[in-house]
Amino acid sequence: MAFISSGYDPKEPMKNRITDIGPRKYDEFYPPVIAKNKGTWLYHQYLKPGVYYHVAESGDKVFTVRVGGARLMSTLLIQEICEIADKHCGGYVRWTTRNNIEFMVDSEKKVEPLIKDLESRKFKGGSFKFPVGGTGAGITNIVHTQGWAHCHTPATDASGPVKATMDVLFEDFKSMRLPAHLRVSLACCLNMCGAVHCSDIAILGYHRKPPMLDHEYLDKMCEIPLAIAACPTAAIKPAKVEVGGQKINSVAVNNDRCMFCGNCYTMCPAMPLADKEGDGIVIMAGGKVSNRRSAPKFSKVVVAFLPNEAPRWPQTTAVIKKMVDVYANDARKYERLGEWAERIGWERFFEKCELPFTHHLIDDFRDPAYYTWRQTTQFKF
Amino acid sequence: MAFISSGYDPKEPMKNRITDIGPRKYDEFYPPVIAKNKGTWLYHQYLKPGVYYHVAESGDKVFTVRVGGARLMSTLLIQEICEIADKHCGGYVRWTTRNNIEFMVDSEKKVEPLIKDLESRKFKGGSFKFPVGGTGAGITNIVHTQGWAHCHTPATDASGPVKATMDVLFEDFKSMRLPAHLRVSLACCLNMCGAVHCSDIAILGYHRKPPMLDHEYLDKMCEIPLAIAACPTAAIKPAKVEVGGQKINSVAVNNDRCMFCGNCYTMCPAMPLADKEGDGIVIMAGGKVSNRRSAPKFSKVVVAFLPNEAPRWPQTTAVIKKMVDVYANDARKYERLGEWAERIGWERFFEKCELPFTHHLIDDFRDPAYYTWRQTTQFKF
Amino acid sequence: MAKHKTPMLDQLESGPWPSFVSDLKALADERTKNPKKLDFQVPVDVVDDLLGLLELSFKDGATHWKHGGIVGVFGYGGGVIGRYCDQPEMFPGVAHFHTMRVNQPGGKFYTTEYLRNLCDLWDLRGSGMTNMHGSTGDIIFLGTRTDQLEEIFFELTHKFNQDLGGSGSNLRTPSDCIGAARCEYACYDTQDLCFTMTNDYQDELHRPAFPYKFKFKFDGCPNCCVASIARSDMSFIGTWRDDIRIDQEAVQSYIGGEIPPNAGAHMSRDWGKFDIQKEVIGLCPTECMRMEGKKLKIDNKECNRCMHCINVMPRALRIGKDRGLSILVGAKAPILDGAQMGSLLVPFVKAEAPYEEIKEVIEKVWDWWMEEGKNRERLGELIKRQGFQKLLEATGIAPDARHVKEPRSNPYIFWKEEEVEGGWTRDVNEFRKHHLR
């Protein structure tokens, strides 16, 4: 392997340097039908799950075929996408805000060939490369984060549980039978790099053991005051410890005050939390983002902990599948999962979804916890 | 004036002492129709405002005539009540939980004579002694506290504003035209000795000046650590001050952190807050206690401050009258004031009641404040 | 002639609402005239001076009462509030003006005989002014002097079989709605439970041993006529767990307009013809009602017993028969951290004498609060500080979805070491073998 220079000269970093040019301008990439009709769209309609079209004032139509996919994606697959886009879509393609891919064509007759092409492509292992679906009152792609594939703080993997879950929910990706759309999200730690805090169903990686203290290296690897300041519960105090007969500066953690947020580890690599038995998954439900009918809502914790059962997380996917099916059967048309739970009451939600209610689910974090308790005699037996 | 002994011997306090006997037993005081039919009532009905009857399984009926009154009451007036109760009600009478008086009779023909008698009695100054009313979808007596008549911490009077307000609301005491019942309450300081924190309309005395420090006496009159601990915002610190050339122990108050709650004064008489210009009234609205339809609600601050305009508090009564009238015209049947405000949106409440919205009304007290801000794009222009 | 000029107060004599000023003046006159020739044990002009002092407050826009001193009756830690005026020379009649809290009877029913006795006692030994009643529920004797306290107490207990109520860091005087005595909605006997708890806990009521005040209130049903859910550390609110009883004929009478809705509570205005769909079924918060032909059906499993339909049609709908109460805890006024409503602790418990099951909950709550509560910390504040879970642990009550309006939206769960497989003790060097630095 020989180093190939781009032209950059490390000795003169400023030479010919181009900075602050921002992204490419959006309209360089618009397909012609979009460029022409932007801002004049009249309405849209679904042809089938994954396929919809928009009609513009000009009479023009754009047909969109949406396909799901793992967002952890190789250049190989991107090149295959390009090949398809060249073949069917005049060389244009887009991604959605939930990591689906949208192929657009400007006439209805181009739709079926496109779909046929997409659905025919499979990975060696047998899975679809480009399953069509994810629209309307169904389940679309799971937005997720890095997990064990790239991040240093996860309490679970991302791509693994997502694949396992989408396999289980695949029928709802391919159909629009639900009362409203249902968004599943995953974040591998509670930094929550995504919107799992307001998803219909959220899969959250969570630690349950306080940080280990790598005393020998702590003062070398970390700024002790920053680590202390990072703790939201003030569980960390400075401490002198003896290592190999020498008194050195380190920290002590009051384990009973620790809520396993990992913020100390973010600031200090000598305080790792990860643990095979301690780490696992929290299931949350009932959040939403849109302002449709009801205001946006946070997701609520409905299962306090499930173990990391790689590679397929069967307990996690079973709980999710159960919730989706109960919701599908019980909710009213247009009702989001959280709206449904609130209407029937959370006590019914747990009963219907056959989930145990444990003390962990009662909020005890700071003053606002009070507002989640039941301050009325209104409840259902 | 000669001391008349009850029989108590201060030298032998324990001699013949009777203690821990509790209150008189309820059933000693039941009118016969109550004693007989307790627990078997079938239903009730109003005859007119202030007058209703209950029917028991036995077929018995009890007719109740409710009258309003100042709860600051002389023995003279209580004796007059006894006289009426003897004349019409077989010597029984009761008070309600909102300081109204209820006269009960066991047959319908006793009702009109009773009412006539009650309504005929007036004070010298011209006001009714026993106005009949206060039931159903109307306005009943104002529950209130001590005010300048007995307490040491009030920021307004109690009996005065109550009289002024009830004069203004008198028609609604005498009628049942409202969408639902409407409870007005008053507390003279934010200790809120009453349920003004969840009343349809609440009148609250509030200070607006930080405590004065009577340094010379502070250490003598108070336990300084208790005074310091009493402050919810940690605005009080210990301090040495010079008085008459001598350094003495006292406290210092960080005025900018003070929210005028008066809790320091409760613990320490050398920290008085009261002030003619600083003190006045906060108007709150939209609270409720019952679990009917919606859960109990706290009242919300709708006017941050009105001055103490003794003796008739005209601005206060005008604001209240306006709210009552707007509510009466705009709300739906069975809708409590707070339910109405929430349905139309608080932005409309302020508009319709012609109340200015000022920065004071935005919550900034601790974490839960956040939950009162608007986390949605849903609002009305 | 009035002792003090009271031009501002005088303006409160006009207007229709009963004037406390007129009442005060009448009593002041009466004491001056003294027709019964009483040998008043407190200054004859006590009411005159109260009027004068109040007038001064109206002028000054401020109170003229000082902090109470510690006064009381022997062996009790409450029941009396000391009060002194800050202008004793101008108003000697009210220089000392303590109040006494007399524990009111259940439902606030009285015989005139009893009331007259109290009046006679109070005319002789106090100002003759009262609050009927205090916000907690007591009969308030307003204004007497220290030397009269024991005398009054002695007469109350010996002559009237009547005790004082609470104040200070005690159990406060419990109070109840009229309930079963006259109300068809009562799900248990509020007066009996209130009376029993008051008597069984006399020691707690009279002798301060708590971190702060503690209040019981007893409401017969979720209408909450004594506002227990808003202002008692422990609220006992009646409810039922079987079906609402329906009289279908009466339903038809409501529909037909023969019986006015809500017992006629809206009669002063024409709201149009009764519409069961709009006024009852459509307003049911759980949407569990419907008409099936001419029959009203309730899906009782889904009903949350909000009382609305029963309130609107009391002759057609009645509370169930399997009755009891819910216990909510922690309600309080805003000082210091903001007001609290009661939070549901016990969804349902039977309320039958001798109420052992209820007392067990009460005592467990107290034990915890007395163990953990800080000085001047109300139960609600302790629950907030330590968390609802701790309360459940302390009372041995199993967590239940009914305890929450909604589950937590933050995942900040404080796991306990024994709940986590393998515990918390780990060897960082072992870890580092698999995860190099």
Added chain:
Amino acid sequence: MAKHKTPMLDQLESGPWPSFVSDLKALADERTKNPKKLDFQVPVDVVDDLLGLLELSFKDGATHWKHGGIVGVFGYGGGVIGRYCDQPEMFPGVAHFHTMRVNQPGGKFYTTEYLRNLCDLWDLRGSGMTNMHGSTGDIIFLGTRTDQLEEIFFELTHKFNQDLGGSGSNLRTPSDCIGAARCEYACYDTQDLCFTMTNDYQDELHRPAFPYKFKFKFDGCPNCCVASIARSDMSFIGTWRDDIRIDQEAVQSYIGGEIPPNAGAHMSRDWGKFDIQKEVIGLCPTECMRMEGKKLKIDNKECNRCMHCINVMPRALRIGKDRGLSILVGAKAPILDGAQMGSLLVPFVKAEAPYEEIKEVIEKVWDWWMEEGKNRERLGELIKRQGFQKLLEATGIAPDARHVKEPRSNPYIFWKEEEVEGGWTRDVNEFRKHHLR
């Protein structure tokens, strides 16, 4: 042949959903075969080793990535996340595995030409693995070595006219919904506003000068397809302030069943005949709709623009014509004090280039946050800590009932001295003349 055995990962190759494992394996193979004969600038077995490392994580139930070190390109404080593996000897290919964030184009539209260029660059100089896209919106180049960072940046800027996105205490890469480009609900041009703000604030994006990260997201309407309200310090959400446009004929077509409701979004199930009363009018949260004969009427003054009716009948109802956006502030993930949704700061502002009015708000918010915000304090946390009023003062925005869902229920108002008649300085001795001790 695969370099590492991956029995656990292999199980994720089955099932219908696209398998990232299969994709990774294909790329690993491709690199081994290297048909284009590239002189890979990072180890050829980088993807093999990624698979091996991931398999180990699946086995260990823990990550094998270490904290990122400080790596980046000259003059920028963001755009690159350092990453090292904690088992570099077992997996040398991923010993260094930094990511680069490439600022995605508006609406995430691409030409294949552009994408192919990126792929070529990344095959040569990186792992060939990407995230399409990162949660903030960037194109994520996943895994390269330090010596390649400047090279990649040079090629991006010189060849592709393409800059990096944000990371660190910067403005983060702004992102938008597809909006006007293809959506009839768009109330403003999200792509143009997003692009303009990204470019106007390049300095803030590349050079950390903030207390912490700061995110912009642009949603064309209250449906919030880029979830701005939940995850951006400043969300720009389209709205309108005139009337919803109604096509009464189309309303009839919906009622008649000629057009499927919600554009057919529920087509996989038989929900019965469309019922405008039940599905639209009855679900309108403000109850501001009604049928007058055959005409649908909207009391637009009472509409809160929730989008429901428009979503259900897009061919009959259209957003108003007087359009603009609402600005909400402070949304963030739960660390540290719990998650926040955006809180409404500007109810309505026009969104027309050059967007001066909007920039004024942005800059005032930044000035305040940079002045008052602590290290690692998000805007939302600062607002919580100092109060919403302070934000209003800092931005010069008048308090409005629209700022709150409800007014405060505690009366703890922090009055300012200048608001109180007579000020705060008082003479206690003067007071004591009227109020003796």
